[in-house]
Amino acid sequence: MEHSIFFGVKSNHAKEHLALSYCGISQTEANHDYGPSLTDSWVFHFVLQGKGEVFTENESFTLSAGDGFLIRPYSTTRYVSAQEDPWGYLWFGLNGSLIPEYLEALGIARDQAVFSVKDSLPFLRLLSRCLSHTSSSLADELELNAIANSMLANLSTELRSVQRIPVARPQSQIVKDAISVIVHEWRPGITASWVATRVNVNRSHLSRVFHHEIGLTIKEYIERIRLSHAHDMLGMTDMSIAEVAVECGYPNAAALTRNFHESQGFTPSEFRKSNTGMLNNLGLGIGFLQAAFGL
Structure with a gap:
């Protein structure tokens, strides 16, 4: 099980090009096991604390704070939090035809599943901004798409050229x-x-x-x-x-x-009960994020 703040965008005019589809932050319980998922989004995860393992088709990686992993559309990637120190992470789901081009420009290979960043705080700040624009208004949609661009911009400056050593899983x-x-x-x-x-x-x-x-x-x-x-x-x-x-x-x-x-850990009705479309079963709100991280 994981405890999350999650927001999903119901519709987006820029979905074909570059758009935010969802974002969130989670603290998992020990051995929380997720995936595979058949989503059409590119989902970037940033590990804030704790440890976990990511399993791709042929490899596995052990990750901790400062690491990240990418779930590509219709990927069979699976990820599991550690028993002793389960991880907490945040994520951004993006859609659009421009994403593969930007990943190539960033130097992220087509089969690359994991990466490291110098600092996770810029991504937390972006998440805080996301959770301030959860209405269905056109203004908020445009703000969220600006955040999608900012997320990739932050990744370009914070990405570390660290090659992780995988464990083979033939x-x-x-x-x-x-x-x-x-x-x-x-x-x-x-x-x-x-x-x-x-x-x-x-x-x-x-x-x-x-x-x-x-x-x-x-x-x-x-x-x-x-x-x-x-x-x-x-x-x-x-x-x-x-x-x-x-x-x-x-x-x-x-x-x-x-x-x-x-x-x-929650029902479909509970998932939908917020008028903004934002789920919060962390028991924490955006005010907590702002206070805790000085956002």
Whole structure:
């Protein structure tokens, strides 16, 4: 479980070019495990304190304060907080065709998942600004998109040229094929048996190999993708909870509510109850951030 302040932008005129889609700050509990998530955003995470581990398709990295990691659109990246010193981090989700070009200009390689920054405070200041512009007005939308540009500008000045040493996590071809099917052919109602049929492998054998290499069952892996879809739809659309449940493959709103609460620590209704669209289950507000960090 994690305790978060989260804000999602429901619509944005600049989404095709460079726009903010969401932002937030979290303090996780021990062993909080998130991902994969099939989002269309580029999500930049900045570790403020504690430790955790990031798992990509073939590698894993241990990160701590001052490090960051990038979740690319429709990535299978997964991340887990440490047992002894679980991390807290903030994040910015960006959309737009300009982002790959800016990443290349920054020197961030196409397959690079982690990075380090000299100072996290500039990003905290930007988060504070984000949480001051949570209405649906055009003025706030323009302010948020200016913050998206500022986030990349800060990254360009704060990025450290530190190469992190990964731990290799080779995957067998059948697991790669199964993940590819889940990610690229995902649909409500997808099952482990359907995945096994698509990759032409015995279901029991695929399940054993998948769990051994990924650490999750195929069912658990699919469930996390369902929940990530639900999270995005609840935060950035006006669809009813029942409609979101159907779209994500749940039989009804009650099933979504039960699984969402078990994973996130709050219900879909609680997620949406703020008129501004901002969720705060940290028990902390923007005033706290301003006072704590001199923002």
